[in-house]
Amino acid sequence: MVRYKAIISYDGTNFSGFQRQPNGRTVQSELEKTLSKMASQSIEVHASGRTDAGVHAIGQVIHFDFPHERPLERMRFGLDTQTPEDIACRSVEIVADDFHARYLATGKTYEFRVDIGKPRSPFRRYYASYFPYPIDVEKIQQALPDLLGTHDFTSFCASGSSIEDHVRTIDEASLTVSSDGDELIFTFSGNGFLYKMIRILVGTLLKIGNDRMPVDAIPGIIAGKDRNLAGPTAHPEGLYLKEVRY
Amino acid sequence: MVRYKAIISYDGTNFSGFQRQPNGRTVQSELEKTLSKMASQSIEVHASGRTDAGVHAIGQVIHFDFPHERPLERMRFGLDTQTPEDIACRSVEIVADDFHARYLATGKTYEFRVDIGKPRSPFRRYYASYFPYPIDVEKIQQALPDLLGTHDFTSFCASGSSIEDHVRTIDEASLTVSSDGDELIFTFSGNGFLYKMIRILVGTLLKIGNDRMPVDAIPGIIAGKDRNLAGPTAHPEGLYLKEVRY
Structure with missing residues (x-):
């Protein structure tokens, strides 16, 4: 073999x-x-x-x-x-016989795309989540560094996961806006992510950008270790597994 | 009303x-x-x-x-x-009661997208035509100005059209490459386009870019007024009606 x-x-x-x-x-x-x-x-x-x-x-x-x-x-x-x-x-x-796609992965990068255009683009309906509400990109960019580093991300983990260790390290958490201004592109890199973690992170960050949560809310949410403290789970169609590192 | x-x-x-x-x-x-x-x-x-x-x-x-x-x-x-x-x-x-979306249009802009990546992107399969062959972008860019101006575009008109006047004016014919290098984006503006004209133009230009037609072939094809002189009709999924002017 x-x-x-x-x-x-x-x-x-x-x-x-x-x-x-x-x-x-x-x-x-x-x-x-x-x-x-x-x-x-x-x-x-x-x-x-x-x-x-x-x-x-x-x-x-x-x-x-x-x-x-x-x-x-x-x-x-x-x-x-x-x-x-x-x-x-x-x-x-x-690859060597002992290579394993899952066990040997040391890091992953995900992208999350949000269509903020009006109207929703028919071309992005399956390829970006839609958020037609006011959004302050700078507030989100201000909050993103609070995610960096090694934390217990229990608050950003969906129930139903059997994994007990919720400590993960995030190296990159950034947000850019597409050249036409109609799309937000989030990028997250880390050593691993919990079940639905990226989608809950985005749901929380959009709440901050929409002024329904303070810009400095992240450290308290992390410290609380309670899924109810974070925002909603963003829709799956915006999420892309971009890269896996070994 | x-x-x-x-x-x-x-x-x-x-x-x-x-x-x-x-x-x-x-x-x-x-x-x-x-x-x-x-x-x-x-x-x-x-x-x-x-x-x-x-x-x-x-x-x-x-x-x-x-x-x-x-x-x-x-x-x-x-x-x-x-x-x-x-x-x-x-x-x-x-608008005024005598506005007419078709009869009063003075110009249109079309975009045509070609996926030249390897492999074909699953995300572009309905949103770009696929051309997995060697392509010399500069040759196409060299040929594009030959399309500008007022010409009888009979050679670039599919049969089956009942329109008899094949004279049209093209103001813009350009080609850019996406930042990741995997997509060609053609733009054509003019006072009107014949049946399948953009798709035949792109099919011809890709033939020039692929070295299966000389870079100076366009003037002769136009002069010949014969559909058989031009290249094949590019696939519909790459074509976008971008703007209509009045």
């Missing part, structure tokens, strides 16, 4: 998330279907982590064991073109 | 084009359905021109007669939110 690592991107709109499940179309099952056909035997795919229904990936990382070595570009091309058109394969490489 | 002019945008992916037809979902029929409900009587919509199946609009202009005056923002909001989510209404104004 040869272990391959691949960087894939997908439009999450028509998927019930990444992870295989009995009902519903998922990215994992489409990848496994294609690879199993290519290998003429059952292949299992492991990702850096799941993504929820509607969430997109620009640089999701997977690994899988293939029964024989295949030229890299042929493997990439097969994965790219034999999967449905909402999945693309950006690159493929052979 | 009060005549309204509205600027609308739509994602053409799930429409059989703009124009009402017996079968198939069209932009015109969705707009007329919504306006007729708002007016409690049948309303007819006139556009600056049709767009084909899969073609998008950022700034299509329509006009219609409404039985009574309505506050502009209420009219815009109604058209925006009561139509399906792939149609948006950007603005509405009251």
